[in-house]
Every structure is written in C-alpha cells, then in structure tokens.
Amino acid sequence: MPRVGLNQQTLVREAARLADEVGYQQLTLAALASRLGVALPSLYKHIRGADALAQKLSALATAELATELTTAAAGRAGGDALRAMADAYRDYAHRHPGRYPATQRVPDPADPEHVEAGTRAVAAIYAVLRGYGLTDDDAVDATRALRSALHGFVALEAAGGFGLPREVDRSYQQLVAGLDVAFRSWPSAAG
Amino acid sequence: MPRVGLNQQTLVREAARLADEVGYQQLTLAALASRLGVALPSLYKHIRGADALAQKLSALATAELATELTTAAAGRAGGDALRAMADAYRDYAHRHPGRYPATQRVPDPADPEHVEAGTRAVAAIYAVLRGYGLTDDDAVDATRALRSALHGFVALEAAGGFGLPREVDRSYQQLVAGLDVAFRSWPSAAG
DNA sequence: GGCGTTGGCTAAGTGGAATAGCTTTATGGC
DNA sequence: GCCATAAAGCTATTCCACTTAGCCAACGCC
Numbered sequence: 001m002p003r004v005g006l007n008q009q010t011l012v013r014e015a016a017r018l019a020d021e022v023g024y025q026q027l028t029l030a031a032l033a034s035r036l037g038v039a040l041p042s043l044y045k046h047i048r049g050a051d052a053l054a055q056k057l058s059a060l061a062t063a064e065l066a067t068e069l070t071t072a073a074a075g076r077a078g079g080d081a082l083r084a085m086a087d088a089y090r091d092y093a094h095r096h097p098g099r100y101p102a103t104q105r106v107p108d109p110a111d112p113e114h115v116e117a118g119t120r121a122v123a124a125i126y127a128v129l130r131g132y133g134l135t136d137d138d139a140v141d142a143t144r145a146l147r148s149a150l151h152g153f154v155a156l157e158a159a160g161g162f163g164l165p166r167e168v169d170r171s172y173q174q175l176v177a178g179l180d181v182a183f184r185s186w187p188s189a190a191g
Numbered sequence: 192m193p194r195v196g197l198n199q200q201t202l203v204r205e206a207a208r209l210a211d212e213v214g215y216q217q218l219t220l221a222a223l224a225s226r227l228g229v230a231l232p233s234l235y236k237h238i239r240g241a242d243a244l245a246q247k248l249s250a251l252a253t254a255e256l257a258t259e260l261t262t263a264a265a266g267r268a269g270g271d272a273l274r275a276m277a278d279a280y281r282d283y284a285h286r287h288p289g290r291y292p293a294t295q296r297v298p299d300p301a302d303p304e305h306v307e308a309g310t311r312a313v314a315a316i317y318a319v320l321r322g323y324g325l326t327d328d329d330a331v332d333a334t335r336a337l338r339s340a341l342h343g344f345v346a347l348e349a350a351g352g353f354g355l356p357r358e359v360d361r362s363y364q365q366l367v368a369g370l371d372v373a374f375r376s377w378p379s380a381a382g
Numbered sequence: 383g384g385c386g387t388t389g390g391c392t393a394a395g396t397g398g399a400a401t402a403g404c405t406t407t408a409t410g411g412c
Numbered sequence: 413g414c415c416a417t418a419a420a421g422c423t424a425t426t427c428c429a430c431t432t433a434g435c436c437a438a439c440g441c442c
Contacts, residue, residue: 003407003420030398038421041400045420050399106351140357141365144344147352148366152343153335160297161338166331174332174378175339181376182369194389194438221429229390232431236389241430384442391436398428405422412414 004038008046011036012056019057019098027098029053054102059114061099062107065092066120073124077131079180085128086150086176093154100154132183142186149179195229199237202227203247210248210289218289220244245293250305252290253298256283257311264315268322270371276319277341277367284345291345323374333377340370 011032018035019027029050033040047053072088073081093100107118122143129142153175162168202223209226210218220241224231238244263279264272284291298309313334320333344366353359 006420028398029400039423040398041402041423042421044400104346104350104352106354137357137361138365140355141362142369144347144353144359144362145340145366145369148343148347149336149340150343151347152339152341155295155346156335156339156342159295161295162335163297164331166328168335170328171332171335175336177378178333178336178373179369182373185372187365187368197389219429220431230392231429232392232433233390235431386439386441388437388439390438392434394431394433396429396431399426400428401426402424403422404424405420407418407420409416409418411416 004036006036006038006042006046008056011043011046012053012060015053015057016060016096016099019102020096021098024098024101027053027057054105055108055111055114057099058102058105059107059111059117061096061102062114062121063117064096064099065089065103066117066124068092069121069124070127073128081128081131082180082183083176085124086172086179089150090154090157090172093158097158100158104151129183132186134183134186138186142183145182146179149175195227197227197229197233197237199247202234202237203244203251206244206248207251207287207290210293211287212289215289215292218244218248245296246299246302246305248290249293249296250298250302250308252287252293253305253312254308255287255290256280256294257308257315259283260312260315261318264319272319272322273371273374274367276315277363277370280341281345281348281363284349288349291349295342320374323377325374325377329377333374336373337370340366 014036015027015032018032022031029043030040032053033043036043043053047056068088068091069085072084076084103121107114109115125143125146126139129139129146132142134142153172156162157168162171205227206218206223209223213222220234221231223244224234227234238247259279259282260276263275267275294312298305300306316334316337317330320330320337323333325333344363347353348359353362
C-alpha cells in the first residue's frame with residue numbers, strides 16, 4: 001500500500017475543488033476519498049469527520065472571500081468601493097458555487113484562522129461603510145443589511161429563484177445602486 | 192394491524208410540525224414515521240419519497256407565507272405596507288423555523304398548488320411595490336431586491352451569523368427603512 | 383359475505399459516516 | 413545499517429437513512 005502523502009491541507013483543498021464541481025451538498029467523505037484514491041476511513045487520519053471537513057472548508061472559503069473583498073475595495077471609496085465589493089462577492093459565489101455556501105457557516109471559535117478570516121471579511125465591509133460616514137451602531141446595522149442583501153441575492157440566484165427573463169445582472173446592479181442610496185441617507189438616530 | 196388512517200395531507204402537515212421542532216435538515220422520513228406511529232416504508236403508500244415530501248412541504252409553507260404577506264399588506268400602502276410585510280416575513284420565519292427554509296425551494300411546475308402559492312407570494316410583493324410607483328422591469332428588479340434583503344437577513348439570523356450585541360430587531364428595522372428609501376428613488380432608467 | 387383496493391407490515395439492498403483494529407511504510411536514534 | 417515507533421494506509425463492521433419488493437389484513441362496496 002503505497003502512501004499517497006495526504007495531509008489536512010491537501011485534503012481540504014481537494015474538498016473545495018470537489019465541492020465546486022459537484023455542489024456543496026454532494027461533497028461527501030466517500031466522494032472525496034474516491035477522488036484522492038484512498039479508502040474512506042483513511043481520511044479519518046487527517047480530519048475528525050464530515051463536520052470538521054465542512055468547518056475547515058468554511059475557513060478556507062471565508063479566507064478567500066475576505067481577501068477578494070478586501071482587494072476589490074482597496075483604493076476605492078463610497079459607491080465605487082461598494083460596487084466593486086458587491087461585484088467581487090457575487091463573482092466569488094459564481095466561480096466557487098461549492099465553496100460559497102460554506103462561507104455562511106459561523107466561524108469555529110476554536111479555529112483561529114477561521115475566526116480571523118471572518119473578522120477580515122467583516123472588516124472589509126466596515127471599511128467600505130466608513131466611506132459613507134457610518135460608524136458604531138449605524139455601521140453594525142449597515143453591515144448586516146449589506147451582508148443580507150448580497151447573500152440573499154446570491155442564494156436566491158443559486159437556488160434558481162429568479163424565474164423571469166429580466167436579466168439577473170441588471171437586477172443586481174439595481175440592488176447595489178439601491179444600497180448606495182440607502183447608505184447615503186442611513187438614519188443616524190432612528191427609532 | 193389497525194389502520195392509522197394516514198393520507199398525504201396529514202403526513203405533510205405533521206412533517207411541517209416536526210420540521211419546526213427539530214429543524215428542516217433533521218426532518219427525516221424515519222423521524223416522521225416514528226412520530227406518526229407507523230413503520231418507515233408505510234409512508235411510501237402516501238408519498239413518493241423524501242424529495243417529494245420536501246416539495247410538498249415547500250408548497251405548504253409557501254402558501255402559508257403568501258397568505259400572511261398578503262394579509263399584512265392589505266389595507267396599507269407605501270412604507271406602511273412595506274414594513275408590515277417585512278415584519279410578517281421575518282415573523283413567519285421565526286414562528287416556523289423548520290418550514291421557512293422549505294419556502295426557498297423553487298415551485299414544482301407539476302404541482303399547481305405549489306405554483307399558485309409562489310405566484311401569490313410574488314404578487315403580494317408586487318402589490319406593495321406598486322405603492323412606490325414601480326412597474327415592469329423596475330418592479331422585477333425591486334422584487335428581487337426585496338426578496339434578497341428579507342431572505343438574506345432571516346437566513347443569516349437563523350445561521351447565527353449576527354454575533355455582535357447590537358439588537359437584531361433594530362437592525363432589521365433599519366434594513367427595511369433603507370429599502371423604503373431605496374424604493375422611493377428607485378431608478379427608472381439606470382444603466 | 384365475498385372480494386378488490388388500500389394501507390399497513392417485514393425483509394432486504396444501497397450508500398454515507400464512523401469506529402476498531404490490523405499492517406505496512408517512513409523515519410530517527412543508536 | 414537496524415530496528416523501534418509513529419503515522420498512514422487498509423479491511424471489517426456498525427449504524428442510520430432511503431428505497432423497493434412483496435406479503436397480508438382491514439375496510440368498503442355491492
């Protein structure tokens with residue numbers, strides 16, 4: 001039995017690739033083992049189980065997404081930054097349909113890299129919102145609104161929830177334009 | 192073997208109750224059969240399988256949600272209608288945490304009731320947007336934006352994605368207020 | 383009351399996750 | 413270089429969910 005030379009990193013990376021090909025829900029230990037050319041139980045030498053794999057995949061995807069969001073917003077401000085970030089967000093979801101759902105898993109407090117990735121993603125959003133003069137509670141609310149809108153759109157799109165012929169790209173542009181308008185007049189003291 | 196007197200309707204209704212108790216992902220045919228006091232294969236006399244059950248549950252939940260959205264918006268207009276509908280939406284997701292995810296499944300074209308429920312839900316949203324003077328392409332875009340924002344928020348909330356102490360209720364109010372602002376100045380001819 | 387339809391059942395197969403326990407490989411100390 | 417040991421494979425087995433096949437009993441109609 002020649003050794004394949006697996007380790008957790010190669011395993012998680014291959015899981016990410018596999019998920020993008022077959023879908024997040026179809027990512028199974030059995031499929032991963034088959035892909036790597038080992039028997040299923042062999043994976044347990046490197047990862048605690050299916051749930052741990054999902055968590056590590058989430059950390060990987062979140063880190064990737066955070067980096068892309070940060071890069072997109074760099075050197076831009078206001079509506080420019082918002083549009084660039086929103087495009088990067090949806091683009092990542094399109095390019096990595098299997099990884100994207102993993103980013104929605106809440107970071108594991110016991111995994112510093114996962115926590116850091118989540119923090120970086122939120123920080124990227126915060127930075128954009130600072131360009132609108134939003135801080136503290138307003139920034140928290142606006143961050144939640146932005147995440148909700150982007151994730152909701154991408155999730156509905158992936159689920160095939162947009163049946164009408166109207167182009168989805170344009171609807172997304174309008175959504176982001178609407179967010180821009182909303183953030184510009186975001187209430188500082190609403191009740 | 193005394194007959195329990197099952198039929199598809201009671202089966203789907205019980206599945207809805209069970210899903211709300213244990214979660215959508217934990218709704219299994221095994222759990223449902225146990226709950227109904229029959230052996231698992233007996234369910235197949237009434238439903239084609241696990242996927243068909245999920246589809247029927249989606250039809251049920253979508254119909255319920257459509258009704259609640261329609262009721263909430265009735266007799267209101269503009270921002271009033273928007274807020275009432277948004278509250279009804281999130282309220283439904285909270286009261287029915289197991290049914291809500293089912294509403295995201297795309298209606299089965301072969302199930303007229305399912306299709307009708309989906310149509311009613313979208314129609315309720317359209318009616319609210321007409322109060323903002325939005326029609327045609329603008330209404331399509333705005334509907335997608337509204338659905339995205341509401342679903343995204345509810346999904347992130349359910350996933351535990353809002354870690355900070357800032358009250359989630361207030362964030363939701365701000366989101367809806369932002370949508371109101373955006374819809375009032377929704378671009379009629381953007382490009 | 384017979385009989386067909388229907389709604390239960392048991393049995394068995396598939397596929398994924400997980401654990402136990404064995405064997406082989408790679409490696410580091412002497 | 414040899415060997416002890418840890419690591420990385422393996423097979424076998426259990427558990428759980430879904431599904432199909434095929435049997436039998438109950439109910440309902442004439």
